[in-house]
Ligand SMILES: [Zn+2]
């Protein structure tokens with residue numbers, strides 16, 4: 001290994017990758033196809049988990065004005081503090097659990113009626 005510096009090694013790796021690009025691409029594609037089904041399942045599961053967490057959260061808090069807590073679908077998050085995005089946007093954007101919870105912490109739970117009233121004031 002005479003004269004091979006770290007730089008050369010880096011260059012070599014780059015060249016190696018370039019030369020075998022197609023191979024790596026194919027390999028990745030295959031891996032992707034093999035895994036896409038389970039990945040999708042996993043994503044679906046995660047989404048369900050988040051949904052469940054949010055529904056439970058809403059129901060356990062209830063509307064902070066009238067106390068309504070019958071149906072999670074009729075309960076909204078209303079931002080009190082600075083708003084990064086709405087909670088439903090956060091779910092679509094696939095926020096991590098920590099970030100999502102941080103955003104939820106800025107909100108109060110309101111039922112649809114009280115929420116509308118509040119924004120109508
Ligand atoms: Zn209410």
Ligand SMILES: [Zn+2]
Pocket residue numbers: 077078079115119
């Ligand atoms: Zn609101």
